[in-house]
Amino acid sequence: MKRIIFILLSNPLSLLGLFLVTLVIILAIFADFIAPFPEHRGAVVDFVNFNKAPEWPYIMGTDLVGRDIFSRIIYAYRISLLLGVFVLSIAVPIGVTMGLIAGYMGGKTEYILMRITDVFLSIPPLVLAMSIMGLLEPTLINGMLAVTVMWWPWYTRLVYNIARSEKEEGYVLAAEIIGASKTHIIFREILPNCLPAIVTKMTLDFGFVILIASSLSFLGLGVQPPTPDLGSMVAGGATYLPDSWWLTVFPGLAILVAVFGFNLVGDALRDVLGAD
Amino acid sequence: MNQPTLNIENLQLGFKSHVGMSKVLHGISLNIRKGERVALVGESGSGKSVTARIILGLLQTLPTARISGVLEFEGRDLTKLSAKQRHALRGTEMSMIFQDPTSALNPVYTIAVQFTEVLRRRQPKLKKLLAFEQAAAALRQVAIDEPERVLNSYSFQLSGGMNQRVMIAMALINNPTLLIADEPGTALDVSVQAQTLDLMHKLVQEHQTSVLFISHNLGVVRDFADRVYVIYKGRIVEEGATQLLFSNPQHPYTQALMSAVPRITGGGIPNIPDVSDRYSDPAYIHPASGGEL
Amino acid sequence: MPTSFIILFKRLFTSFIVLIGVSMLIFTIARIIPGDPARIALGPNATLEAVANLRANLHLDESIIVQYGYFIWNLLHGDLGISLYTNRPVLLDIGQFLPATLELVFVAGFIMVAIGLPLGAIAARYRGKFIDHVIRILSLLGVSAPSFVWAVILMLMFAFYLPIFPIAGRITDSYTIQAVTGFLLLDTLIAGEYRAFGDAFWHLILPAFALALSGIGQAARLTRANMIETYDKPYIEMAQSYGFSEKRIASKFAFKPSLIPSMTIIGLDFAAMLGNAFLVEAVFAWPGLSRYGVAVILRKDLNAIVGTVLVISATFLIVNIIVDLLIAFINPRIRFSTRRS
Numbered sequence: 001m002k003r004i005i006f007i008l009l010s011n012p013l014s015l016l017g018l019f020l021v022t023l024v025i026i027l028a029i030f031a032d033f034i035a036p037f038p039e040h041r042g043a044v045v046d047f048v049n050f051n052k053a054p055e056w057p058y059i060m061g062t063d064l065v066g067r068d069i070f071s072r073i074i075y076a077y078r079i080s081l082l083l084g085v086f087v088l089s090i091a092v093p094i095g096v097t098m099g100l101i102a103g104y105m106g107g108k109t110e111y112i113l114m115r116i117t118d119v120f121l122s123i124p125p126l127v128l129a130m131s132i133m134g135l136l137e138p139t140l141i142n143g144m145l146a147v148t149v150m151w152w153p154w155y156t157r158l159v160y161n162i163a164r165s166e167k168e169e170g171y172v173l174a175a176e177i178i179g180a181s182k183t184h185i186i187f188r189e190i191l192p193n194c195l196p197a198i199v200t201k202m203t204l205d206f207g208f209v210i211l212i213a214s215s216l217s218f219l220g221l222g223v224q225p226p227t228p229d230l231g232s233m234v235a236g237g238a239t240y241l242p243d244s245w246w247l248t249v250f251p252g253l254a255i256l257v258a259v260f261g262f263n264l265v266g267d268a269l270r271d272v273l274g275a276d
Numbered sequence: 277m278n279q280p281t282l283n284i285e286n287l288q289l290g291f292k293s294h295v296g297m298s299k300v301l302h303g304i305s306l307n308i309r310k311g312e313r314v315a316l317v318g319e320s321g322s323g324k325s326v327t328a329r330i331i332l333g334l335l336q337t338l339p340t341a342r343i344s345g346v347l348e349f350e351g352r353d354l355t356k357l358s359a360k361q362r363h364a365l366r367g368t369e370m371s372m373i374f375q376d377p378t379s380a381l382n383p384v385y386t387i388a389v390q391f392t393e394v395l396r397r398r399q400p401k402l403k404k405l406l407a408f409e410q411a412a413a414a415l416r417q418v419a420i421d422e423p424e425r426v427l428n429s430y431s432f433q434l435s436g437g438m439n440q441r442v443m444i445a446m447a448l449i450n451n452p453t454l455l456i457a458d459e460p461g462t463a464l465d466v467s468v469q470a471q472t473l474d475l476m477h478k479l480v481q482e483h484q485t486s487v488l489f490i491s492h493n494l495g496v497v498r499d500f501a502d503r504v505y506v507i508y509k510g511r512i513v514e515e516g517a518t519q520l521l522f523s524n525p526q527h528p529y530t531q532a533l534m535s536a537v538p539r540i541t542g543g544g545i546p547n548i549p550d551v552s553d554r555y556s557d558p559a560y561i562h563p564a565s566g567g568e569l
Numbered sequence: 570m571p572t573s574f575i576i577l578f579k580r581l582f583t584s585f586i587v588l589i590g591v592s593m594l595i596f597t598i599a600r601i602i603p604g605d606p607a608r609i610a611l612g613p614n615a616t617l618e619a620v621a622n623l624r625a626n627l628h629l630d631e632s633i634i635v636q637y638g639y640f641i642w643n644l645l646h647g648d649l650g651i652s653l654y655t656n657r658p659v660l661l662d663i664g665q666f667l668p669a670t671l672e673l674v675f676v677a678g679f680i681m682v683a684i685g686l687p688l689g690a691i692a693a694r695y696r697g698k699f700i701d702h703v704i705r706i707l708s709l710l711g712v713s714a715p716s717f718v719w720a721v722i723l724m725l726m727f728a729f730y731l732p733i734f735p736i737a738g739r740i741t742d743s744y745t746i747q748a749v750t751g752f753l754l755l756d757t758l759i760a761g762e763y764r765a766f767g768d769a770f771w772h773l774i775l776p777a778f779a780l781a782l783s784g785i786g787q788a789a790r791l792t793r794a795n796m797i798e799t800y801d802k803p804y805i806e807m808a809q810s811y812g813f814s815e816k817r818i819a820s821k822f823a824f825k826p827s828l829i830p831s832m833t834i835i836g837l838d839f840a841a842m843l844g845n846a847f848l849v850e851a852v853f854a855w856p857g858l859s860r861y862g863v864a865v866i867l868r869k870d871l872n873a874i875v876g877t878v879l880v881i882s883a884t885f886l887i888v889n890i891i892v893d894l895l896i897a898f899i900n901p902r903i904r905f906s907t908r909r910s
Contacts, residue, residue, distance in 0.1 A: 126844030134866025366812030
């Protein structure tokens with residue numbers, strides 16, 4: 001563990017990643033104290049200061065109804081992170097368990113589970129989430145559900161591949177010979193060997209959940225106004241290009257910064273943990 | 277014109293890391309005369325393979341490697357050559373045979389493609405068809421009956437022994453001055469290994485190729501080499517003509533190494549100490565080694 | 570090769586099973602949603618009788634299994650039903666919008682492969698050097714933003730501030746091109762209108778790059794990782810000790826073996842593009858499936874949603890079959906594999 005932290009801190013890129021991730025998390029948690037205009041997260045209008053280019057105190061300008069874009073970005077981060085936690089805490093256990101079972105049990109179980117996984121994987125992720133979103137009411141919870149439904153199969157595939165090769169290893173055979181239960185072998189013997197890969201993927205995915213969720217709301221199928229969301233902010237400003245560029249550029253960069261941060265950390269973890 | 281093919285004096289190698297230098301070679305000296313077959317014997321981690329890679333100039337490109345000492349190939353100082361000049365020697369004047377022939381051949385290209393690439397090291401403009409013919413001729417030399425079929429195959433379609441013959445033919449096709457054989461055929465069955473070694477022996481004798489034979493197996497070396505160097509933890513501990521060294525090993529490590537060879541006549545696996553202070557005794561050079569054999 | 574045929578048939582069979590699974594999944598999602606599609610289609614002012622009639626016509630009152638049976642039966646006759654939004658056959662709608670999307674996706678896919686793979690190979694060859702770090706950071710940036718953000722940034726930079734490329738659309742309105750394939754790049758050539766071809770091509774560049782950027786990053790990262798693994802293989806050491814040039818090793822002897830594991834993932838990236846095309850089309854007002862897809866989703870137009878997803882998934886499966894065949898083609902281990910007992 002010490003070694004891991006040391007390596008992470010000695011590489012400038014992973015250091016940058018840690019910095020960005022920490023920044024985003026701190027902004028999200030302490031939004032109420034950091035945002036210059038906390039009330040702008042809701043349906044506030046200020047027609048005196050609408051559509052303003054960046055100038056003090058609106059460091060990223062104001063939107064079409066006069067809300068501070070910087071404040072809204074901070075609150076959007078909060079929702080994005082919540083969404084990431086929600087999606088991963090449901091998708092990962094389901095996906096991992098399915099992958100472990102399919103990989104270890106083999107035979108018919110494997111065939112059926114993996115074909116189900118294939119079905120989900122052969123619909124482009126965004127299209128799957130879109131169609132679920134479109135059929136349900138577009139609320140935050142449904143958005144989380146839609147993204148969760150498209151997310152678990154990736155973990156099934158990842159864990160399945162590891163489990164399939166691990167089950168041939170000597171330590172698993174040894175456990176079988178001494179009569180360990182299947183549950184024990186799956187969760188106590190094989191699972192620990194999948195953890196580095198899972199942790200790495202979760203870090204990367206935190207970024208990608210943010211990315212997909214913003215894509216959904218960009219299409220109007222995600223978080224609904226007035227709740228601040230990076231995707232819908234970009235969508236709302238796109239028609240006012242190039243004059244009111246701050247409406248789209250800052251929320252867009254906000255997505256880039258957050259996802260880039262998680263990717264940098266995930267990449268560094270991959271190198272350190274030796275997961276693929 | 278009695279200059280050695282290879283002359284190494286006081287060769288040192290260390291790897292730099294963030295905790296400091298870790299030394300791998302503590303000044304080894306070694307020479308190979310023209311047409312001579314020299315064996316470098318030692319356990320894994322003793323520094324055999326890195327020596328081979330330094331001679332080929334592959335380690336020099338590593339930014340962490342620190343190399344010093346004299347390194348002469350046919351009278352040319354290898355340490356003074358540019359990377360490009362060192363590169364020009366590889367595959368032409370020097371070539372190499374690997375431990376596992378099957379994994380040393382590229383799995384997604386046919387044998388013919390790889391032969392062509394090797395041949396073009398000497399003859400850059402060589403046409404494919406001609407390369408194929410030359411390769412087929414070389415394969416006949418290593419007792420392959422259907423060279424055309426082998427040339428159109430991939431390494432995974434051939435047996436280990438067949439791949440080893442291919443490797444030998446490839447290593448000698450450009451008529452190199454020095455052949456480095458790094459544990460050749462260790463991954464093969466003992467009988468196949470013996471056959472291919474005989475073949476290699478015959479061919480290097482015909483071509484008057486100098487050979488540096490790297491091995492951990494004294495038994496294999498005995499029939500093949502004219503002279504033997506024993507290496508232990510980055511130091512040469514004994515050197516001598518094969519017969520002399522085998523009949524009268526002087527250094528405690530060599531003695532231990534020899535008694536470690538399991539004998540088919542019984543006695544089981546001998547009991548030898550892992551580490552002994554006496555292994556660090558000064559090197560013993562057998563007297564005849566400087567002169568003719 | 571007979572083995573390739575066996576692989577192809579196996580692959581086709583699995584794809585077929587998966588496609589049936591997709592249809593069931595989408596159909597189930599479509600039918601368990603709250604809200605009455607007939608009511609939504611006819612609007613709040615329709616009479617109860619009209620709604621009931623439409624429900625009967627659409628078999629909405631039958632059990633879900635019977636409904637699925639009707640659906641498959643019609644599907645086999647090439648009938649995806651009528652879109653409640655456009656009042657036209659869904660297949661006709663999709664046929665009209667799909668080519669524009671596919672054209673965009675294919676060009677983006679080509680850009681992804683043509684730029685991403687060499688970038689990855691260069692990074693692997695010079696691993697640890699400056700150029701490697703630059704490529705790593707750039708490709709990581711590429712995957713770190715959704716394609717609509719890239720679309721906005723590219724549009725701002727290369728259509729507004731540096732007005733090199735057109736801002737929106739597929740082709741300048743003054744050209745009228747007879748639709749044969751629906752692919753403008755082909756149709757313009759068929760019509761012999763080379764200036765129109767250039768114009769259509771020019772319109773494609775920004776959207777295609779916006780769509781390709783994350784794929785380029787992904788492909789470069791993947792190629793780099795796989796090639797670095799390949800560089801540790803004995804056959805690369807062999808190539809180096811025989812003095813094969815570093816350039817030949819990077820572009821041939823280490824590249825091809827690394828390509829095989831990369832290709833499956835690249836196929837998946839292509840699938841992601843089919844979805845991400847929606848985002849890019851929205852920014853560049855590209856007349857593809859996006860606007861139709863979003864419109865029918867917002868209107869709960871069941872037939873159209875199911876049809877759109879099914880067609881996209883089928884396209885994806887076909888692409889993956891092609892990728893598998895390509896892998897079999899470049900990997901002699903598969904081409905010459907003898908079936909094990």
